[in-house]
Amino acid sequence: MPLPTVNLDDRRFDDILDEARRLIPQFCPEWTDHNPSDPGMAILEVFAWMTDLLLYRVNQVPDKLLIAFLDLIGVQLAPPRAAQAPVTFYLSAPQDTPLAIAAGTEVATLRTEVNEATVFSTERAGVIRPPRLSGLYTANTLAQVRLGGEGDTAGVRHDLAQLGLPGYRFPIFQPQPQPGDALFVQLDADHSEHVLALTFGVELAGGAGVNPQHPPYVWEVWQGGVSRWAPCDVEYDGTHAFNISGELILRLPTMREGSFFDQRGYWLRCRLTNEQMHAGYKVSPDLETLRVDARGITVPARHATVVTNELLGQSSGAPGQRFTLLHGPVLHLDPDRDLIEVVTPEGDASLYTPVADFSMSSPLDRHFTFDTSSREVAFAPSILQPDGSVYRFGTVPPQGAAIRMRRYQYGGGAGGNVPARSLTVLKSSLPYVARVTNHAPAAGGRNGQQLEDAVQRVPQLLRTRTRAVTADDYEHLAAQVSGVARARCITPNMAAPGQTYPGQIRALTVPPGQVTVALLPQVSLDDLIALDDPSTDPLSPMTGRIAPERLTLSAELRAAVQEELDLRRPVGTTLDLRAPQYVWVSVTATVRTAHGASRPVREDVRRRAMQVLYSYLNPFTGGPDGKGWPFGRTLTLSELYGLLRGVPGLEVVEDVQVVLTEPGQSDSRETITGSLPLPPQAIIVSDVHHVRVDH
Known part of the structure; x- marks a missing residue:
């Protein structure tokens, strides 16, 4: 529950006016007319109103203090976000040689008397190749x-x-x-x-x-x-x-x-x-x-204007120098491309890369920070140590060196969400390019964050993310490691007491002082394999099943998660990182189409039914919300009936059977009746499904 609000003074207008009336006989006994029409009472009401305003301000935290508090915990206003849109360049005539569209090519909307042109820049180069x-x-x-x-x-x-x-x-x-x-x-x-x-x-x-x-x-x-x-x-x-x-x-x-x-x-x-x-x-x-x-060719573009080689000034050689960019609002800097070039009077050049802060910078690092709201570039400061030495949080540009911003982008905002076919103006002519347009509307543009929005983010920032205490903390921090799709922290009270599970499924016992986290490794689409069913169409889109070896938790991924959580877990707890318990299921369904349906129609229904089964019973795309089968969620036969009933062209679902399997073991099979309960660490994965279509 939220903390109660503390009122430094809870008196209001009526309270102040009543208190002033009670003091009249004590300080002005000759004043006997206390009616509202009396001029003295009118003066008291004015002063009571002014005092009420002062008390209201006392009970409010001034904005300046609020901003100072946010700065102390590292909250910064998010910069504007640039809208993106695919932009298509059309040739005036077919060419016999490849034609390149350079990255950073600018296109814009038509400028009118009331609206300025909205400029977009291509994010990468494109090459129009003559086809053979x-x-x-x-x-x-x-x-x-x-x-x-x-x-x-x-x-x-x-x-x-x-x-x-x-x-x-x-x-x-x-x-x-x-x-x-x-x-x-x-x-x-x-x-x-x-x-x-x-x-x-x-x-x-x-x-x-x-x-x-x-x-x-x-x-x-x-x-x-x-x-x-x-x-x-x-x-x-x-x-x-x-x-x-x-x-x-x-x-x-x-x-x-x-x-x-x-x-x-x-x-x-x-x-x-x-x-x-x-x-x-x-x-x-x-x-x-x-x-x-x-x-022609289509390349991605974003609502931004590219500035290159902007001269910021000359270095004084002092730590903590600051320079201001000319244009804004500046979009988020790319650490690979948005660099600062420092050239000494002797002609030696060096590059400085952007960082969020200097806390991890060593004296030899060439780093700078950037404030999107003020457009200020700051170089490394230095701090005097107790022993009299000076510690520098990075290399300072030498005195007299020219400081130049090699590249940055400004723009963004909700104004970049332009409709389709509005980006029709080339800012500079391109050889053999006749016209340009966007066939899809631009989306994703957002204005810079306001102070009120930053205040709403503070509870989430302070709640966790720098330490692991609750189960949600462990799950969130583990999922931030590259290669982890989802994580589930198992607590002792998760499993229902007395619950039994079919086959080899067992509830996990978590001893005191131990934190157990089940890690689902990320699997790419290329890791899905098609069915070894000659009756399926190998050329049509279909969802494949996941190869069992792709779900193995590698030692490298386990070590990466262990290192991340060791920095944040409380002293005295031990970590047990393991793969989820995969429950492989094979569904056999008998369905019926309308009477007289042709063989291609029946084959299409069968293929669609197979696709929805593999998509639904999937740890990455399955479940009711399509975000992956939830850990520990029970599977029921009734939901499979409803799932298949929604396949276009299918009229009746006659029978559905769910069998527990083990990949590569044909003798390990158990038929499920009614429902399939799962313990908290278990997750459903599709084995080979079979769909029979009658008519």
């Missing part, structure tokens, strides 16, 4: 069988040498198109974030039977890992779903090299979907010519 077509293939993604590698498939290869010759053409999909048919386009180089123009020459009305406004296909690029294929943004489709010859413009996401059809390259595909079979192709359109050009 390496291969064209047609295959059905639902009928393919994995041959090996990350995505080797069987399909029809088309002859690029004859493409464009008179009389040569081939069907883009199968002659009788089916869901899953795809045209694979192989590129020889990485065209991540590029704007590509594909110019198709097709037979007139070759795509009869489809709605040109809603074509029954999607364009995707290969991204590898678990995400596999990612959709592209279709900016313009002049082919009207392959009904006429025309140009198709795509904005590609990030690409990764992959292997298909025994060929390595960067892959783009056009895949028929199930959603519009009522308006699907009757026959496949025929392709006669295809040309691929690069029309």
Whole structure:
């Protein structure tokens, strides 16, 4: 509960006025008219009102003292945060050579009579590469069988040498198109974030039977890992779903090299979907010519103006020198790029890096601090020691040296959250670049923190984070170590008394004086493995299961957490760091689709059901909130029924069985009925699931 407020003087207006009235007979016995209309009473009311104001101020902590208290505990106002947006640069014409867009290129909104231009700067360089077509293939993604590698498939290869010759053409999909048919386009180089123009020459009305406004296909690029294929943004489709010859413009996401059809390259595909079979192709359109050009590139930009090589002044050689930057508000300094260059009169140059404070700086460190609110740069101070020596908290720039800020950014604020298609002005001309725009709105901009906001952060700052006392302290500090996804501190009273668990699951006993922390190591998406099920689609997005060896708590990670907690735990406590108890479950479900559903539809339902099971029963993405299966949370069969019932296209969930398994041990299996309770240190992980679809 909050501490009670102490009133130095709790008297108010009425109390002061009553006290003054009681003193009248003592000091002014001749004053007998105490009515409110008496001029003397009016004067008393005025003085009572003024005294009440003074008492109110006495009971308040002055803002100056509050700021001093915040400064003593190290609270600083957070600088403004810059909005970010993807910015697309478009070429005036396709180029035969790569074209670079430099980092720090500035784009802005249109300046008006009432609004200044909002300036954004690109965060990294981009290179527009001319694409080269390496291969064209047609295959059905639902009928393919994995041959090996990350995505080797069987399909029809088309002859690029004859493409464009008179009389040569081939069907883009199968002659009788089916869901899953795809045209694979192989590129020889990485065209991540590029704007590509594909110019198709097709037979007139070759795509009869489809709605040109809603074509029954999607364009995707290969991204590898678990995400596999990612959709592209279709900016313009002049082919009207392959009904006429025309140009198709795509904005590609990030690409990764992959292997298909025994060929390595960067892959783009056009895949028929199930959603519009009522308006699907009757026959496949025929392709006669295809040309691929690069029309632009998308790079991230932030609401900031970049300043380079700003001269701050000359060094006096004294410790604790301060200099002020010209522009503000200044965004957070990047310790790798936002450096100060000090050049002596002899021409020797050295670099100084920013730090939060000088507490950990040695006399030889070239450090400086920066105050975002005042824009002040401060160099290392020195302190006189009791023995008469002087301790310096860093190297001081030599006398007469020129001090120059090599780079910093200013801007930010909520004004940078501009809408889509508003960043259309190039601050400086770029060769062969015709225009620029942002297809998505800018987001993330925030004004600098106010004093009232900093006061609200004080309880959280003082509550913990520098010492480990409570279970929440241990969990928070352990999770700050790189490589730890989540942590759970086990206390003696967590397990329910008398609770029994199935299989080899047991509650953990914590002896007095010991702190036990279960550490869940971080697992990347690349560590997920696909199912060894030949009926699954190896080319479609699906969630894989986690390899058991990836969940092992390494000795290096354990030592890193031990070192972090040893600095903050109370003397006399011992630490027991261990991996969670992984409870591997395998779900077997029987579901039913609508009567008469086609095989591709049933396969799609089965794949979606598998995906939701692997996502839900997952220590990183599972659980009701999608943030990972909670430690010690009970799994019930009823929630799995409800989970599967939400799969699109699924009509009835007939049966669900949950089996406890051990990876690599086929004889260790126990069927769960009703619910699966877990002890506090346990967490659920998916083994191999099976879904059977009836109709």
